[in-house]
Amino acid sequence: MTKTIEFEKKTKELIDSLKSVCANYGLGNDGNEFKIITQVFLYKFLNDKFIHEIKILDPKLTKADKIEESLKSLKADEYEMLTSQLNVNTAILKPEHFISNLFARQNEPRFAEIFDNTLLEISKENSKIFSVVTEGGEKITLFENLSKYVTDKRDEFCKAIINKLVNFSFENIFHEKFDFYATIFEYLIKDYNTNSGGKYAEYFTPHAVAKIMARCLVQGKVKNVTCYDPSAGSGTLLMNLAHQIGEDRCTIYSQDISQKSSNLLRLNLILNNLVHSIPNVVKGNTILDPYHKDKKGKLQTFDFIVSNPPFKLDFSDYSAQLNTKENHERFFAGIPNIPKAKKESMAIYLMFLQHIMHSLNDNGKAAVVVPTGFITAQSGIERKIRERLVEHKMLRGVISMPSNIFATTGTNVSILFLDKANTKGDIVLMDASKLGETIKEGKNQKTVLRHEEEEQIINTFNEHKSVEDFSVVVSYEQIKEKNYSLSAGQYFEIKLTHIEITREEFENRIKEFDKSLLNLFNESQILDRSIRDGLKSIVHE
Template sequence: MTTTTQFETQTKNLIDELKSVCANYGLGNDGNEFKIITQVFLYKFLNDKFVHEVKELDANIAKAEKWEDALRDLPADDYEMLTMQMRESTANILPDQLISSLYKRQNEPKFSDLFDNTLLDIAKNNSDIFSVITEGGEKIVLFENISKYVTDKRDEFCKAIINKLVNFSFEHIFHEKFDFYATIFEYLIKDYNTNSGGKYAEYFTPHAVAKIMARCLVNENVSNVTCYDPSAGSGTLLMNLAHQIGEDKCTIYSQDISQKSSNLLRLNLILNNLVHSIPNVVKGNTILEPYHKDKNGRLQQFDYIVSNPPFKLDFSDFSTDLDSKENHERFFAGIPNIPKSKKESMAIYLLFLQHIMFSLSEKGKAAIVVPTGFITAQSGIDKKIRERMVESKMLAGVVSMPSNIFATTGTNVSILFLDKQNKGDVVLIDASNLGTTIKEGKNQKTVLSYDEEDRIIDTFNTKTAVADFSVVVTYDEIKAKNYSLSAGQYFEVKIEYTDITAEEFKEKMNAFESSLEALFAESKTLEMEIQNNLKELKYE
């Protein structure tokens, strides 16, 4: 029997082979390689899931020597009935659109047109369930013309792709769970999670951070809840959160300005059995035009929010547009100023943070990655936000992470936890000394062990004070410390002392006096010697 490890190896091999085909046709490390690899991988996954479900629903097709022929021979009404019984998360694919059908037709003229049109037709037929939408209401469907990215030998390129896909099957791994698909997704995008100068984490947040956020947010059974990320990237945080809650117990909502991110998130939702949430994935500018609203036109409020927003970004083009009457409540602490130089250093995370606070339901919880400097800033928007969190009693705690937890950013980060129902104590954790430093490319990266992750999670959830690691404080104590959320500022200063009697104290003092007298006498002797030596030098 094939093990999970073998399935994982085979899946990674398929990804490598698809990348090899791209390289052979001049697309290696090309900006369009990402689009080809992710769409072809998705086509294969949906194709095999459809076949898997067909065989589950129809025993005759499953037993047939040539199941493709048995499926093709079904009367139209029977075929329609079969597809109506399928799960909503399974794409509807016609017999001629199956990979096995294209494989048999690969020697037909203009095969690249056949290949592209097949993908476009599948996308069109399944657009209601599988489309991402833009803030303007346009649909971004599953697939596009893939062969257009190849300048020459398009037919041969599409044949090469089909020949790689036909020799592999996902059918045996649909029972695999979150951890398997998280590993595969990370492998799939590892060459594409940088953008315009290496903005790592735009598409992928380290597993340790995502795990800590999810498990500190959700430590009890919940159901029928909404989860939101206003800067979703590829959805790593949302996937971990949904897995912690239960994929069938929550609905995902997201917005991200990047179409690339939105497509990656869609792929992640499909892999993780969250297809029902794809219509809630929106490509758009959350800060300027937040999309998700209730029936009264007010911004929708959510039960759980996770986010690793961009820390700094030039938003000067629309900064003045944010200063409107309808935004005064949302951006209660203010809008960061536009610096005269280095506009790219504008602290956009402060806007995301205020947006998240505004978007929490009455029982809402949130976990947000922020620069560690935020938790101690003595003035400005940063402090106003912390004051609001404390005054309105919506703070659960802070975990300050080790440096270099993100491989390519020198910024130290903390995870800020909000809880609208936490009217009691707040837990502050200093995890900056945990982790092991490893080399990742040209950069240093800090990696937490599983035991260290669990130590943070357990300490947070049990609200335990541990010397030099965590403190449990009241809202009043935070006010007294000028709203600082740094655990280190609350640690007790340790002074070691020993109980002694009055007689012992007197003996020690006498000993100190005798030592001092001896030292003074010795000093006097040395001083006399030096003076005599100086006199001798003077008369020589």
């Protein structure tokens, strides 16, 4: 544990030192700083991972004083033979790509060009496995020309970056587990966790929410399953889901309209040994142009789906294009009207929710973050979706979360669980809104669940427990009787307390009530006279 804490501290210090370099060259809080920080961090990670895996393949190299020099001495065919044995999670580097090589060349003229070309060559060599694709088929490779973001002293900037990287090693970190990398990833992106204008859902879903979703979705051991998020962001939900299943027992699929979030998701996949899923990461508009389809051109269906979609977004530019024969079943409940004012209030989450329902296979399960208002709305698209969930018997339950569980939104949220195999019912509705403690995060108030509260939610949900004023287990028929409401509070029993008293005690209490009422009546009359007398004196004056 002490070693893990030490590794975490040193890794965070590396990230801070890279941010310091950016600040010293005028890029502090610049829109391009995140590109530099995340790509340089990834370059260092891939460099050290390559060396680490090569040592495992050829133990003789471990004894070499400088492994990079030993690799340089290999003949081209020997080097190719060695690197061909690396697993898919390891990017292939040539000796000239090593950080040690750039460190040795830092005083050469036009070093920024050498630095940039090294990154571009690594991208090209590993394009097939490590590229994110767009819906139009273009590839977004690992790295870009980074020195272009510096307006002056580019050589010095690149030297400063290399000098920070050369004194640090990921060597002892590769065997760390999911929680370590989740913490590092959160720290890495914490300053870049919002999108300009606030148009999209925040990139980072709180770990408590992600963990609850994953552990309530996955029951027992599963293997060879597909996991999908149509609004993936940086992939926090997918990472938690994959960790719960086992990274080697699932394949990740995703789509997100933001190139920034797609790049962050790729970084997350690399850190978490899910490189095999990078070709399934798509930058594109899921609602207008869903990318993942089967061989017949129909939308692909999945075993598990998780999503924290944007709740409101102006999609009026293409909403009319969604009303097609092909989309009739996918958007069965309809498309939100375009408001005359506040177009940004269009409930796009309803489109994502319908898309998710359409994308589940016959035994598919899903967990989706929705505004709590969705679970009780008595008309419109919300009501039609809930009716479909009940009539088609594909509902697993709802957990209503505490307010401010997301620091960036004041909207109360619930987690909606779907299960196409839950035909018999046994639906858990839970009101967890009173749990958690409030802390301040920047200018915002945020509610944080304690570990024992997380476990309480997960265990109660998975064990189908009814707990007074907390959870209830209901059937599809009961939900119909309650006008398709999914609010736990509407199913809680109203308890009446009966106290046995004698007739004499009853009469004495009635007398006390009468006396109290008479006193209140007299006080009221005195007050009324006082007010009238005061008004008369004002008139006479």
